[in-house]
Amino acid sequence: MGGFGSGRGGVAMLVAAAICAPTLAFAQDDDWEFGEDAARQLTVATVRYDGGKAVVAQCQAGALKVVLVGLPASTEVIRTLSASRADGRTDVQTWAAQPGATVFTSLVSGRDARFLRGGGLFEVRTAPGAPAPMRARFDLPTENANLDRVLVACGYGVSDERDQLVRAGPDLKTEWEAEHADDRPNQRQRSRSISGTARRQERPETPPAPRVPTPVDISCIVRDAAYADCRAEHAPTAVSARMDERIRMITGVKLERTSAAANEGRVVYPGSDGVAPLIQVIREELIG
Incomplete structure (x- = not known):
């Protein structure tokens, strides 16, 4: 070399x-x-x-x-x-x-x-x-x-x-993910007006290229069917405040109990499966 x-x-x-x-x-x-x-x-x-x-x-x-x-x-x-x-x-x-x-x-x-x-x-x-x-x-x-x-x-x-620590398996899901597993991401688009649908048919849109996720630096421990002890291993100064807020959002999120029991004590990196970390607007629903 x-x-x-x-x-x-x-x-x-x-x-x-x-x-x-x-x-x-x-x-x-x-x-x-x-x-x-x-x-x-x-x-x-x-x-x-x-x-x-x-x-x-x-x-x-x-x-x-x-x-x-x-x-x-x-x-x-x-x-x-x-x-x-x-x-x-x-x-x-x-x-x-x-x-x-x-x-x-x-x-x-x-x-x-x-x-x-x-x-x-x-x-x-x-x-x-x-x-x-x-x-x-x-x-x-x-x-x-x-x-x-x-x-x-x-x-x-x-x-x-x-x-x-062993990483949590792909079966681990939050309660929200388990409850919305059958949701279709394009459901809202289908409910738009007929005229809007017609316009899309006349000028078909090119499907967007798949977005490659960015690396994840937040980890949590699965404990008592929730994300616990969440922390960032590293955060550049420019994004440290945003990272702190994301940790607050994720800590305490409730997990689907069957998958959580199978992953008790394991480490999880929320978002490393390509799904964006949970956003604030559903936080109340997740942790009550």
Whole structure:
């Protein structure tokens, strides 16, 4: 692997070069490649492989992003992947990509970046029976000092006690979500006037492109069928007030009891499934 460099096109060139690669990719050096551009408040740690695959951890202006480059494209915006490390530790992670793209972004940046520490074989794969099976392996460097530099530059710790907790499963739902599971998002649009419908038929609208969610930094513990001990691992100064308000909104939200019982004591990252965190207008309905 050559030096990453600090030029403006560094990360862009990595992504542009992404192509599907052989099943197993091998790293050559002992530590991640490192680059920074102070003018852009950009710090990057990278592992690159033959065939265009790469693992990238980037901090820019206080925002941490973890990216896997060169995974098989999918029509799904959100992919739930089982992850494993050389030391036997496992996790279930959520990654996002535009349909057809081969660049996947982690939706829980801090936890997933720290999962890459330690070196050796890192593997992600879809669950058995997935409609679009996928498996990718990366041999990571044995040293992670440069990866740690990116975490620290963004204000994240290189360890967090919640990383040791099992993530709540996809069955976990709030009471509101369980009660409105059959709601149709376009129901209000269908109730508009006939003339409005006719105008839409005459000039059909192009469906909007799927929105790729942004990474989530809020975590809560499932306790007594509610979100408890909610906190932000990190929030840039520019959004800290908004993050505090979001934590207040989420803390205490009631969960559907059957799924909550199965996930008692686990950690949940509200919004990491691509659904936006609950908004204030339904807060009263959720926590009474």
